[in-house]
Amino acid sequence: SQQGEEDPQALSIQEGENATMNCSYKTSINNLQWYRQNSGRGLVHLILIRSNEREKHSGRLRVTLDTSKKSSSLLITASRAADTASYFCATDLYGANNLFFGTGTRLTVIP
C-alpha cells in the first residue's frame, strides 16, 4: 500500500513558470523525501526534509512540510524542459526504516 498521495496527478506548464506539487500522507514521519524519475529510469533523490523542519531549499527546489496537516509541497522555480519527469514524495516512518512512495505527479514543461 502507498503511504502518500500527490496532487495533481499531472501538471503541464510553460518553460520559465513555477511548478508546485503537493503530497499528503497518513501517519507520523521521521522525514519526507522527494524523488524524480525520468521516463524509463530509476528514481533520483532530490531533497529530504526532517519532521522538525518547516522549509528547505536546494537550488531551484523549495520544499515545505506541515506535520499538523500531514502535507508537503515541492516548488520548482523557473522550470526548464529538462525538469519534465515524474515526481514522488516518500515518507520515512518512525521505526520503519522503509520509504513509502506516493502515487506521483507527472510534470511536463513545454519549451
Added chain:
Amino acid sequence: EAGVVQSPRYKIIEKKQPVAFWCNPISGHNTLYWYLQNLGQGPELLIRYENEEAVDDSQLPKDRFSAERLKGVDSTLKIQPAELGDSAVYLCASSTGVAGANVLTFGAGSRLTVL
C-alpha cells in the same frame, strides 16, 4: 563511483516461466531494497535487507516470489512461475540505512513483460 546496477534491463517471457533479476548495490551500502513499480504508479516495497537478513518481506508474495542476498552484497529476485499481472518494473535500491536520513539510490530497473 558506480551506481546501483541491475540486470537484465528488459525481459519478455511467457506466463508460467521463471525469471530472475540481479542487483549489485553501491559498495558499502548495507541496506538493499526491492520495489515493484506498475505503470503510472509509485514504487511499492517488496523486501528490505539489512546485510544478509531480510528484515521486512511482508509485501513479498511468497508463493511465487523469492529473494536472496548472499554475503550481504548482491541480491537476486526470482519469480516462479510468472503470471500476466507480474508485468512491471522491478527496482533495486540501496542505502547506508542511517536512521532518520535514509536516502535511497536506485538502479535503472528491470522491466518485465509476461505474455
